[in-house]
């Protein structure tokens with residue numbers, strides 16, 4: 001395998017190699033997780049050959065391109081499982097004599113799109129993080145391939161694909177039941193909490209439904225660590241980034257404004273996914289009426305008020321959910337989506353709140369009746385014309401929708417709002433996602449009032 005492709009030629013001096021080997025050895029003896037900066041840092045380049053040996057945890061397999069072509073039917077279209085910003089993912093199969101020590105099993109092979117925006121760095125990040133972190137709610141990385149410019153990753157195959165495909169699939173298939181949604185919300189929270197609580201915390205950075213995979217019994221597994229980052233070190237409160245990378249609709253507002261990443265940025269993304277699970281709606285949908293295009297902006301006013309719960313819950317659940325569970329889960333989503341990072345719970349808090357909800361069985365079985373809005377109105381919010389103060393909802397909705405959709409808040413004289421001039425350079429990319437350029441003044445709130 002051509003390791004040299006990983007190391008910039010200018011660093012290939014003998015002394016550097018000696019230094020790098022020493023580093024690897026010391027890492028191994030202390031059993032400290034190798035960090036991305038250890039391998040990416042130009043001042044201490046590292047031979048990729050050493051990489052598979054120096055990662056802690058079960059040894060990763062190194063595959064040849066020919067082997068992976070062979071098991072995926074030459075990357076056949078019929079084996080395609082999905083595609084994101086890194087490239088296409090194909091189903092493959094290890095037969096029983098494929099390689100000693102490898103059991104016969106289906107696998108997923110992710111192939112770098114050489115014309116795409118991602119590359120070696122994202123490939124390496126997946127190896128560094130998924131190769132060393134093992135947890136029941138993280139997908140298992142089996143191995144990788146690096147030949148010339150080709151970069152591939154091989155994972156356990158997840159029979160039910162991504163949460164995105166399961167939750168938003170159209171057609172006549174049954175909608176995902178409440179208990180499955182809660183199982184997924186809880187498991188995904190455990191995976192994220194594990195990353196945040198690690199000795200060297202990891203910021204996942206791209207939490208969204210297409211990056212949560214489901215195995216045969218709907219156990220969720222976080223995958224796609226291409227954008228993950230090591231958390232702040234020492235006294236630092238955040239990791240500074242110069243490029244805002246993530247996915248619109250999931251990225252935390254303060255991260256978009258300042259480029260400052262913390263574990264609380266992941267909590268915001270988690271809140272968006274929880275909201276998608278509760279509402280059955282995508283975080284951004286340009287096909288929805290204007291004020292509903294951003295799910296967070298539309299739903300936020302309803303989340304803090306149990307009386308308005310019926311406005312957000314997925315009609316496809318047909319009222320079959322725990323009333324108490326839904327109330328607590330929407331209140332939790334509201335907290336996770338707080339504009340103030342410090343007011344968001346930690347992911348461990350989230351798991352503690354969600355765990356008891358798995359047992360609740362106070363199903364409400366309230367039939368949800370959808371009444372189509374009059375054709376001349378630019379909205380399709382379901383109405384039941386009961387005791388709602390329509391005016392109040394409208395004004396709250398409008399306020400939030402305007403704030404989220406324009407990226408501006410305020411101008412209404414609230415003392416706790418401060419203007420922040422964004423100074424970031426925004427070169428952005430990710431999984432088929434949209435990125436916004438924020439050059440304008442943006443505002444952030446300064447306390448926990450949303």
Ligand SMILES: Nc1ncnc2c1ncn2[C@@H]1O[C@H](COP(=O)(O)OP(=O)(O)O)[C@@H](O)[C@H]1O
Nearest residue numbers: 082083084085086087089108157158162210224
């Ligand atoms: N291990 C897997 N098992 C089954 N499907 C997978 C697996 N890994 C990825 N996929 C499918 O491929 C899609 C893209 O994978 P992902 O790792 O997110 O790629 P990218 O880094 O390009 O975003 C997922 O949303 C999912 O549909």
Ligand SMILES: [Mg+2]
Nearest residue numbers: 084211224431
């Ligand atoms: Mg992805």
